[in-house]
Each structure stands twice: as structure tokens, then as C-alpha cells.
Amino acid sequence: MVNEKLKILIVDDSDLERELLMEVLRGTGIKNDFLEARTGEEAIEVLGSRYKEIGLILLDWQMPKMSGMEFMTAVVKVPQVAGKPIIMVTASGTEENKKKAATTNPNLAGYIVKPYTPESLVSAIKKYV
Amino acid sequence: MGKQNPELEQFANLLVQGVKGLFKERGEISFSKEPVLKRQQITEYEGRMRVDGMIKFDNEPTYVAAVNYYASAVEMQKKKALGTLVVYVQQEYVPKLIRSLQYPAIDDEDEKAMLDSIGTLGNIIAGRFKSEVSAAGYIELEMSAFNTFRNSAPTGIEFCFSEYELFEAAFDLEGKKRLVIDLSMGVVPKRR
Numbered sequence: 001m002v003n004e005k006l007k008i009l010i011v012d013d014s015d016l017e018r019e020l021l022m023e024v025l026r027g028t029g030i031k032n033d034f035l036e037a038r039t040g041e042e043a044i045e046v047l048g049s050r051y052k053e054i055g056l057i058l059l060d061w062q063m064p065k066m067s068g069m070e071f072m073t074a075v076v077k078v079p080q081v082a083g084k085p086i087i088m089v090t091a092s093g094t095e096e097n098k099k100k101a102a103t104t105n106p107n108l109a110g111y112i113v114k115p116y117t118p119e120s121l122v123s124a125i126k127k128y129v
Numbered sequence: 130m131g132k133q134n135p136e137l138e139q140f141a142n143l144l145v146q147g148v149k150g151l152f153k154e155r156g157e158i159s160f161s162k163e164p165v166l167k168r169q170q171i172t173e174y175e176g177r178m179r180v181d182g183m184i185k186f187d188n189e190p191t192y193v194a195a196v197n198y199y200a201s202a203v204e205m206q207k208k209k210a211l212g213t214l215v216v217y218v219q220q221e222y223v224p225k226l227i228r229s230l231q232y233p234a235i236d237d238e239d240e241k242a243m244l245d246s247i248g249t250l251g252n253i254i255a256g257r258f259k260s261e262v263s264a265a266g267y268i269e270l271e272m273s274a275f276n277t278f279r280n281s282a283p284t285g286i287e288f289c290f291s292e293y294e295l296f297e298a299a300f301d302l303e304g305k306k307r308l309v310i311d312l313s314m315g316v317v318p319k320r321r
Contacts (some may be wrong), residue, residue, distance in 0.1 A: 013274055014249040015242070019233050062196075062252060096269040115155050115230060116254050128267020129237045 006055025040066025060091035085109035141220030141296035147257040190220035194251025212314040248275035289315035
């Protein structure tokens with residue numbers, strides 16, 4: 001369970017998707033603050049400098065420069081952050097993609113397909129917030 | 130010019146199936162009639178596909194999102210596109226369409242927000258189509274991030290060089306053509 005003082009890092013190149021995630025989570029009473037990144041590269045920077053503040057990462061797959069999968073591949077190699085729970089929130093909902101994500105990160109905390117319902121989002125993250 | 134994918138129409142039907150499913154699940158508005166599919170020639174300019182949104186809606190301002198598909202991550206790195214999906218929505222209808230899919234309201238005078246919105250729509254439509262292709266037994270496609278434009282893509286977009294035709298799918302909402310999607314797709318192998 002993530003302490004309310006820990007932040008949720010949202011990584012998505014769509015401003016609207018980030019806004020929707022925050023709106024839905026706040027609407028369900030989640031009080032954690034949010035950090036935002038538009039690409040995997042930005043997320044690496046945020047995670048590198050503020051990893052102690054972050055309790056959960058919500059990660060898109062298709063992003064410019066560095067994709068969510070490339071981000072996750074990098075993160076799992078760094079012991080200080082490898083254990084951070086990551087939930088993929090992506091438009092790619094195929095079983096192959098789910099398997100690929102789980103293989104890349106054996107500790108993957110969840111996989112949500114856009115467009116999602118608030119209930120499915122809350123169900124996926126409830127044990128982390 | 131190469132050999133046109135003989136299965137293009139099947140892919141267009143998978144696209145229509147995916148978009149209908151998406152709007153059925155999420156849309157607060159439904160299509161006024163069955164989508165209209167039309168085979169068209171690809172207009173190529175300096176090795177890229179020309180994209181002109183305004184001709185889709187009688188010269189009205191239009192927002193455009195493009196997503197590419199690739200046969201593998203390696204092909205994606207090489208920018209060797211296998212498929213191209215382009216989503217067009219008339220400017221005045223973008224906020225309503227986005228709201229109908231249960232996204233937050235957007236400011237229709239904020240161009241950055243409008244581009245972001247059409248990109249978001251392009252992403253979920255492209256993701257849904259990718260799932261339909263996979264479910265139909267084809268190999269798993271890699272999908273790009275979205276690129277967005279207002280009215281047209283000045284330098285065109287990537288496409289599969291073997292193709293010279295695309296399918297245009299036009300969707301009516303509230304009695305008028307509101308959403309148009311162009312799909313070009315090279316030959317996609319079946320999964321073994």
C-alpha cells in the first residue's frame with residue numbers, strides 16, 4: 001500500500017489522458033499528489049531525481065522519443081527503482097502486448113486498456129493507493 | 130509501384146468493427162447510419178502520403194491525427210511503415226466528440242488542446258484497430274505515437290510504399306459526416 005504522501009507519476013504524451021487519469025482518481029477520493037511526464041525520457045528524469053517521492057507509476061505505451069516499454073526496460077535494470085509498481089495504461093490491449101509487458105517487467109502491477117472505466121482503473125490501483 | 134494488398138478491404142472492415150465497438154462502449158452518441166467505405170488512390174508526394182483534411186469536410190477546418198503500424202520494433206526503428214491510419218474530425222465537432230467519449234471538456238479556442246484531443250482520439254482508435262487485427266489472427270503490429278495536424282500534414286506522412294490504394298471510412302453522427310478515417314495497410318502475415 002502506498003502512503004498518501006507518496007506521489008503518482010503519470011507518463012503519457014496526451015495531456016487529455018493525463019488529465020482524465022487525475023480527474024478519475026481524485027473523483028474516487030485518492031489524495032496522493034501527481035507528477036507528470038510526456039515521454040519515457042521525461043519520466044526517467046523525474047524518476048531519477050524524485051524516486052523517493054514516487055509510490056506508483058501509470059505508464060502509457062506509445063509515446064514519442066522513448067516508449068513506455070523502453071522506459072520500463074530501463075527502469076527494471078536500476079535496483080533503486082526496479083521495485084516501483086508500474087501499471088500500464090495503453091490503447092494497445094492485445095494479449096501479446098500484455099505478455100510482452102509482463103515479460104519486460106515481471107513485477108508489472110497491472111495493465112489497463114484505454115478507454116477504461118473508472119471502476120477498472122480503481123480496481124487496478126486500489127492496493128497501491 | 131508494388132503489389133497492392135488484396136486484403137485491404139478486410140482490414141477496412143476490421144477498422145469499422147473496432148470503431149463501432151469503441152463508440153458503442155464509450156460514446157454517448159451513436160452513428161446515424163452505417164459507415165460508408167470508399168476505396169481511393171493514395172496521393173504520394175516525395176515518398177510520403179499526402180494528407181488533406183479540409184477536402185473531407187467541404188473545405189471546413191479539420192483536425193487530423195496519424196498513426197503508423199510496423200511489422201516489428203526493428204521495422205519501426207527503420208521507419209519502414211506497414212500501415213497508416215489517419216483520423217479526421219471537423220474542427221467544430223472535436224470538443225463534442227471528445228466529450229462523448231467521456232474525456233474532460235476542452236477549450237475549442239486552444240489549438241494545442243485541440244491537437245492533443247485529436248491525437249488522443251487517433252490513439253484509441255488505432256489501438257482498437259490493432260486489437261481487431263490481432264484478434265483476426267494476424268501478427269502483432271507495432272504502433273507509433275500519434276502525430277497531429279490542423280487541416281493538412283505539410284510534409285505528408287509515412288506509408289507502406291507497396292500500396293497505392295487506401296480505404297476511407299466515413300462515419301455520420303447526429304445526421305452528418307463527422308469522423309473520417311483513412312486506412313492504408315501493406316500485406317500483414319498471419320500468426321503461425
